[in-house]
Amino acid sequence: MIHTLGQVMLYVTNQDQARSFWTGKLGFRVIGEEDNGQGFRWIEVSPEAGGTSIVIHNKEFIAKMSPELNLGTPSLMFFTDNVDELYDDLKSKGVKTGDLMEMPTGKLFNFADEEDNYFTVIEKK
Structure with missing residues (x-):
């Protein structure tokens, strides 16, 4: 049986830029990195508290290696204990954000990385 979601693969054009975004603006930490010197490189980041990690891959390389992959x-939704504080923090760091919205399940907003990949963060009720 499946008991947890371990990793999410994120395919990007610029891995170094993505690493800087997740660590510098979101406060994630690098927990693993590998480069075989032949184009296959990945960077694994995770929130400071741990949990499911994001593995940042080079989209062009993966497309050549496994053209059948999507x-x-x-579509990722992150949880926070203080959505207002996080919203203000990301805005102050120049992160593209949507409006704060109140939903029946909690208060949330969208944000985007430098490649305009959008994600959501929610403070659940």
């Missing part, structure tokens, strides 16, 4: 951006 390389679109996964």
Whole structure:
């Protein structure tokens, strides 16, 4: 039986830029990195508290290696304990954000990385 979601693969054009975004603006930490010197490179990041990690891959390389894969951006929803504080923090760091919205399940907003991949963060009720 499946008991947890371990990793999410994120395919990007610029891995270094993505690494800087997730670590510098979102406060994630690098927990693994590999480069075989032949184009296959990945960077694994995770929130400081741990949990499911994001593995950043080079989209062009993966497309050549496995053309059958869907390389679109996964729809990810992150949880936070203080959505207002996080919203203000990301805005101050120049992160593209949507409006704060109140939903029946909690308060949330969308944000985008430098490649315009959109994600959501929610403070659940």
